[in-house]
Amino acid sequence: MSSSGFASAVMNPISEAMSAGRGLLELRDFAKNAEAVKHTADLLKALAQVQVELINKDTEIRDLKELLKLKGEMKFEKVYFYKITAEGKEGPFCPNCWSGSGKVVHLHPAGPLWWDCLTCNVKICEDREESDRRKSEINRRYQTTWFD
Known part of the structure; x- marks a missing residue:
């Protein structure tokens, strides 16, 4: 969500809260108790919407900070990625998954020099x-150029 989208997402409920608050102030006769309760409920609903939006933004900010940290820790070596942290080097991780979708997926040994x-x-x-x-062998065996 853009900053203008965030501003409107927060400002619209705040405007509703302000309007509900003005409605409460305009009630001079508290004998209209039902109307006061309605305005109070409207105010609480609008403030709850603001709270939900702020929680969502906090979560989004936290997730983006974690992703930024992870991007700084991922290093390409040979043909795959490693995660370099204070504790050491973790991996190897799939370069296809990391580069394509940002997923950190461990590779599994599939024989000498090979990973799956x-x-x-x-x-x-x-x-x-x-x-x-290996590609040449497969192409020769199956009479194909699928791996070229």
Whole structure:
């Protein structure tokens, strides 16, 4: 939501609260108790809407701060990502998932030099020559150029 969207999301309920408050002040005769209760209820409803919007914005800000921190911790090495923190190096993580959707997904060993991502099903080889050799072998075996 843009800053103008946030402002209107907060200002509209505040305006409603102010209007309800003015309605209470205009009631000179408290014998109209039912009307005073209605204006009070309107005021409380408008203030609750402001509170919900502020909670949503706080959550959004917290999530964005966490994402920004995570982006600073993720480092590309060889053919995958690692998360570098004060505690050390964690990973490897799938470059496809991280670059494509911002998901931090552990890679699983699939043999010497090979890793699998169980989320996006990508297969990653640490060694370019090994990767090229394997692709050529598959292409030759199945008479296809699917892996070129």
